[in-house]
Amino acid sequence: MPKSRIEAFSDGVFAIVITLLVLEFKVPSFAGPIEEQAFLAALLAQLPLLLSCIVSFVVIAVIWVAHHQFLHSLRQADWLLLWLNNLLLLFIVFIPIPTWMIGAYPSLKTPALSYGLLLALSGLSFAAMRYYASYVADLVDLGPQQRRRAMTASIVGPALYAVGALVAWPAPRLALAIYALVPLVYFLRPPGGRRAR
Amino acid sequence: MPKSRIEAFSDGVFAIVITLLVLEFKVPSFAGPIEEQAFLAALLAQLPLLLSCIVSFVVIAVIWVAHHQFLHSLRQADWLLLWLNNLLLLFIVFIPIPTWMIGAYPSLKTPALSYGLLLALSGLSFAAMRYYASYVADLVDLGPQQRRRAMTASIVGPALYAVGALVAWPAPRLALAIYALVPLVYFLRPPGGRRAR
């Protein structure tokens, strides 16, 4: 089973999700006369949504880059890998929902908890796919040390999101701070390394 | 006529439909003061929608995998195959509508009936495309036994959805249970076999 169509399908899903993120922004509407001040105020009220969308954009981009590097190291795909990838995509397509919930209600606990839970599940399914390809079906072209390093890096993300989800109930703002920082960790230390630098 | 652009176009449609599924989720909105309990309750009220979206995600992923395997076995495409594929895609793009109707009204009969009908039609159009490629225009690189096995498996799906649609009027909940189980049948016994396992 060639991996090219998995790439095409996954790239499509990543590209659509990352673009749909902005669709929750609303053009302010007015019942009475339109005023510059009221428009600006209505726009600024969407600043938390802007921030949560940017964080999710970076999160999805980080996952896409890691997915890119993972598939690049893959010699071939098999049936179970295809379905582990579909499981990852199932979690990915839901990312806009808690993103928009946080943007609308940044001080509530449920949105922060949902976001951490969803991203922990996304990260775990990616780690499961990597584990299966590295240690069960032997589908990757990597040495033992590279496999171990990528595996470790794959665990860090979901662990941090799980911590965020646990923290979300007592302290939702702290959870949001953790979510904003996780992509930076991956940005500085990507699982597949910063090749070609 | 090369098959690469059929792949690209179909993959695009599959990826978009599977991602659009989540767009029906609503961020709860409040007229009065925002309360954690009310938010959580409004979110939990969307649980049927979550379940129907996950079932449809798996259904579309199953069809995509089968489509993947079918096109892989295809030696070349012709004009009629292109249009049988377009007919399949016509049914696929409508899947979100009855999915959302079931999510909003899981106890009504019309949504359950529509879903079964639409998926029976999707499955039949796939079976028609496979029949045409296998027995009419001889476009596939498969032996007689493989063709027969894939053909049989292609009939099982639409037949089960037709049963679901028939059951939907007297017993919509039973129909939903059937719909949730069909992808599992395909998951366990895919038409093209679980290659590379």
Added chain:
Amino acid sequence: MPKSRIEAFSDGVFAIVITLLVLEFKVPSFAGPIEEQAFLAALLAQLPLLLSCIVSFVVIAVIWVAHHQFLHSLRQADWLLLWLNNLLLLFIVFIPIPTWMIGAYPSLKTPALSYGLLLALSGLSFAAMRYYASYVADLVDLGPQQRRRAMTASIVGPALYAVGALVAWPAPRLALAIYALVPLVYFLRPPGGRRAR
């Protein structure tokens, strides 16, 4: 300039437009108690929308197939061809709007007129691209007779849509009937011929 990215970009736009068509369907909502009869009635009230969406799906699929065959015959692309293709895509992305207007108000004149006008413009821009590639920049791998036949077929579509647009003001229903029949003409006599049959 290679033509592969024009294909990828155009296929993406075609796939998205054809999938977005269904997004205007509304899950019926009720202020009072939910009743099977009321749900069914609300659903059946969207039948004109279903029909207009199916017609537009077929129209876009016909254009995509013709685009597929045209690009297949193209030896290479140049800068002006790229922009003629972008002009075609500009008209294509607007197709859902008059489709939805006809679905909501099938007896009004303005929706029928807009639809005919937009599709006449889409067809004309395709014809312009084909003319440029065939007779100005000599970018296609086709003999003089094939070029002439494809050119003629490319003019028929916009001409029929222009007739529909003219008829729309006195007789909108007649215009809709014409729009429903045009794709059938192309289906029976595609500009690039029914290759491999």
Added chain:
Amino acid sequence: MPKSRIEAFSDGVFAIVITLLVLEFKVPSFAGPIEEQAFLAALLAQLPLLLSCIVSFVVIAVIWVAHHQFLHSLRQADWLLLWLNNLLLLFIVFIPIPTWMIGAYPSLKTPALSYGLLLALSGLSFAAMRYYASYVADLVDLGPQQRRRAMTASIVGPALYAVGALVAWPAPRLALAIYALVPLVYFLRPPGGRRAR
């Protein structure tokens, strides 16, 4: 790191953004009886939105063509280039929002300012990617003169949008006129030249 998946992902994002632009159009709805005149009036009230969508369509198409030419000249990609490309895409996906704000309120200052700011940032991130590929990491297959010419052309766009943004507060209509003209400048003098003409 091969550049093919960057192309596929970017093409996906460009294709989706350019297609989503039209989703802000509303089918007019009526509380009382439906009248041809009222429908036409409601449609014509969306003319500013039509114009702002067409301008943004052309802007995104211009960036896509420049991106096309830039990636074509790229020998290979590296990790930082991937992220500079993601930064560009982050700005691109937001383009529909100020487009729709201008379409709804063409006489307000905030929409005009937001549009100019966003497109200046898009242009700057493209220029940064081009600078990095041309002068820092040496990833492009172009001579020194071609690099300098492309670099200069890459600066003109963001500079003009910055001027538009500055002008937007005292004179929003003038800013809109500038935004409508910038793509024409690129259309007449594309950064990568009009190859194959």
